[in-house]
Amino acid sequence: MxxxxxxxxxxxxxxxxxxxxxxxxxxxxxxxxxxxxxxxxxxxxxxxxxxxxxxxxxxxDAAVAEGFRQLRADVPIADGPGDLVDYALRLYDFHVGNPALSRLLLWEQLERPLLDSTKRPDHHDGRVADYVKGLGDNDTDDVVRLSLVLVSMAAWPAANRQVVMDVTATDSRSVQDLLEGSMRETVANAARAVIDEWRGRSGARRE
Known part of the structure; x- marks a missing residue:
C-alpha cells in the first residue's frame, strides 16, 4: 500500500x-x-x-504519536525546581489513567525496530531540558539518565500491572485501587528522595 x-x-x-x-x-x-x-x-x-x-x-505510529500529544497536553512541564516531584506524579497519574499509551509503547518495543527515524525528539528533548533547568545541573548527559529513572518510576507500574499484582499479592480487581492509592504515595516518596539526593550531589560538584 x-x-x-x-x-x-x-x-x-x-x-x-x-x-x-x-x-x-x-x-x-x-x-x-x-x-x-x-x-x-x-x-x-x-x-x-x-x-x-x-x-x-x-x-x-500515528496512534503512538497521538498518545504523546495527549501526554504533552495533559502533563505540562515542571514549573521550576520545586515542581519536579509533582511533575513526576502528574506523569504517573497520566499513565495510570491512560494505560493505552504504555501498552502501545510495549508493543512498539516488540514489533517495531529501533530506528533513528522513529526517535521522538519533539517530545523528549523539551522534557529533558526541563529536568536540566529544574535540577540546576549543567551535566546534561547525567540529567538525561536521571530523567529516565524518574520517567520509569512514573510509567512502569501502570504498564506492568501483572507484575504489580504478583509482587503485592493484590487481586486483579484491586490493582487500579493500589496504583491510585498507596503506590502513588510510594512513587512520590521515591521521586523526592532521588531528586533531593541529586540536588545534593549537584551542589557538591559546583563547590
Missing amino acids: SGPVSQPAEPGSRSRILRAATAEFARVGLAGARVDRIADDAGINKQRVYAYFGSKAALF
Missing part, C-alpha cells in the same frame, strides 16, 4: 480512527490488529483508513 491519498476531510473522522486504532493496537499489537475492525469501530470505510494513513504500520 502506497502513501496516503488526499481525501476530503470528514468532521472528526481522523480522531475517530485514531481512538479506534489506539484501542485495537493496545489490545493485540500491530501484527494482531485488523484494519477492518478499526474501521468498523470508527464507523468509517476501511479504504478511507488507508486514505488517511497509508498503511497499518503508519497508523500504529
Whole structure:
C-alpha cells in the first residue's frame, strides 16, 4: 500500500480512527490488529483508513504519536525546581489513567525496530531540558539518565500491572485501587528522595 491519498476531510473522522486504532493496537499489537475492525469501530470505510494513513504500520505510529500529544497536553512541564516531584506524579497519574499509551509503547518495543527515524525528539528533548533547568545541573548527559529513572518510576507500574499484582499479592480487581492509592504515595516518596539526593550531589560538584 502506497502513501496516503488526499481525501476530503470528514468532521472528526481522523480522531475517530485514531481512538479506534489506539484501542485495537493496545489490545493485540500491530501484527494482531485488523484494519477492518478499526474501521468498523470508527464507523468509517476501511479504504478511507488507508486514505488517511497509508498503511497499518503508519497508523500504529500515528496512534503512538497521538498518545504523546495527549501526554504533552495533559502533563505540562515542571514549573521550576520545586515542581519536579509533582511533575513526576502528574506523569504517573497520566499513565495510570491512560494505560493505552504504555501498552502501545510495549508493543512498539516488540514489533517495531529501533530506528533513528522513529526517535521522538519533539517530545523528549523539551522534557529533558526541563529536568536540566529544574535540577540546576549543567551535566546534561547525567540529567538525561536521571530523567529516565524518574520517567520509569512514573510509567512502569501502570504498564506492568501483572507484575504489580504478583509482587503485592493484590487481586486483579484491586490493582487500579493500589496504583491510585498507596503506590502513588510510594512513587512520590521515591521521586523526592532521588531528586533531593541529586540536588545534593549537584551542589557538591559546583563547590
